[in-house]
Amino acid sequence: MLTYEDLQLFIDGRSREPASRRRADVLDPADGHRITTMPLGDAADVDAAVAAARRAFDEGPWPRLAPRERGRVLTRVAALIREHADELVERESHDVGKPVTLARVVDVETAAQQYEHAAALAQTSDGAVRHIPIPSFAYTLREPVGVVGAITPFNFPLILSSTKIGAALAAGCTVVHKPADDTPLSALFMAKLLQQAGVPDGVVNVVTGTGADVGEALLRHRGVDKIAFTGSTAIGRHAASVAGEHLKPVTMELGGNGAHLVFADADVESAVGAVIKAFVFNTGQFCMAGPRLLVQRPLLETLVGILEQAVPGVPVGDPRDPATVVGPMAGDRHLKKVEEYVALARSEGARIVCGGERPRMAGPLAEGTFYSPTVITDLSPDSRVVQEEVFGPVLTVQAFDTEAEAVAMANATPYGLAAGLHTTDLARAHRVAAALQAGIVWVNDWALLDPAIPFGGVKQSGFGREYGPESLESYTRSKSVVVAMPPQAGDEGAGR
Incomplete structure (x- = not known):
C-alpha cells in the first residue's frame, strides 16, 4: 500500500507550496481516513502557473518541436503510465473509492491509450492548399491555440485529465490543470511522469484547490487562451459565461441522463x-x-x-x-x-x-x-x-x-x-x-469507448468533442495565408 507525503503544487517543472500555505485533508471514501493533505492554491498560484505556461508557449521548444518529436514524447508517457500502473491504480482507488479492477482495466489502460492516440494525432494536424481563381497561392495552417486551462471533475481523475492534456500537448499547447477539489492524487503524480517522459518545464502545471479560488482565477485569467471543462451543467454554464466575457474559446463536456x-x-x-x-x-x-x-x-x-x-x-x-x-x-x-x-x-x-x-x-x-x-x-x-x-x-x-x-x-x-x-x-x-x-x-451494449471515437454532448450536456481527430480542432486554430503571384510575361492585363 502506498504512503503519501503532503502534496505540493507543480509549477514550471517544480513542486512548491501554495502561496497561502493553506492545506486540506484528502479522505479515502472507503473508510473515511485521512490519506494525506493537499495544497489549497489561490489566484497567486494560478498567476505563477499561467506565467510558466505562457513562457513555455511563447519562448519554449514544445510548440516548435516537429510533430513527430512531440509524438515520441507522448508515446513515452503512455509507456510510463503502464510502467507505473500499480501506483496509479492505488491513487485512483484511494482518491475516488474506485474498485482496483476497474481502475486497472479501464482508467489506467484508457489513459495510456489516450496518450498513444495523442501521439498519432500530433502528426495529423496539417493545413491544406486551397485552389482559388485569383492569381495567388493560398494555404491554411493549423496552429496551437496557446495556454489551455483544463478543469476536470472527481469521477475519472486520470482519464478526464489525460483526455484534455494529451490532445492539448499533441497540438503544441501548454496547460494549467485544475483537478477536482478533493481528488488530486493522480494529477500531481502524472505531472511528474510527463516531465520524466520529456515534456519541458512549464508545459504542464497543476494547481490544486477549490473551484471558488483556483477554478475562478483560471477562468478569468487573461493569460489563458482556451478553457477545456468537464463537470456539472450548472458549473459549466457559469464557466462558459465567464469565458464569454473574455471572448475565450471553451469546450464543455457536462452532465448527462442517458x-x-x-x-x-x-x-x-x-x-x-x-x-x-x-x-x-x-x-x-x-x-x-x-x-x-x-x-x-x-x-x-x-x-x-x-x-x-x-x-x-x-x-x-x-x-x-x-x-x-x-x-x-x-x-x-x-x-x-x-x-x-x-x-x-x-x-x-x-x-x-x-x-x-x-x-x-x-x-x-x-x-x-x-x-x-x-x-x-x-x-x-x-x-x-x-x-x-x-x-x-x-x-x-x-x-x-x-x-x-x-x-x-x-x-x-x-x-x-x-x-x-x-x-x-x-x-x-x-x-x-x-x-x-x-x-x-x-x-446492443453500453459504454463502448475508444480514443478514436469522438464524444461530447448536445443540449445542456455541452458542446465540442473530445477523442478522435475532432479533439485537435479544439486545441488548434486555422490561419489562412494568401501569397500574391506576380504576373507572368504576356499577362500584363491580368486582374484588370
Missing part, C-alpha cells in the same frame, strides 16, 4: 447485462451512464423481475478487493445527494424494486460512503428523479408502447450526452439512433 431503450425483440440476456453495467459502472458516477431504462411494455414485467433478482448480486464492497464491482460514492456529499433523490422517489409513491439504502458494511468500511444499487419503478416521466442527473447507482424504469413514444421519452430531458438501444431489427437500430438527441448512441 436513456436506455429496450425493445420487445431485444436479446434479453444481453440487454440485462448492458443495463446493469450502464447504471452501476463507476458506482453510477458517470456522465455517460444510462440511469433511465425505457422498456417496451410486453417485456417490462420480465425485465424488472430479472433486475430484481440480479442487481442485489452485484458485488459491493472494499474497492481494494479485486472482486468488487461497486465501491463507495466519492464522498459524503455525493452520497447524501443520492439519498435525497431516493427519498423523493419514495415520497412520490414509487416502488423501490431493490436497494434504496446504505448497505451494511463491516469493520472500517462501516464509515465508508457506500450505497446499494437501486432500481425504481412507478415514477411519472416529469419526476425530478427521472429528469435530473442523480449521479449514483440508481436506475428508473418506465414503459413505452411504440417506437415514436420511446424516442419522445428518451429525448424529453435537458440532457443529450449518451443514449442506447437494444433491438434485433437492424433498420430500427439505425432509425432510432438517428432520432435520439445524444452525442453518442450505443446499439
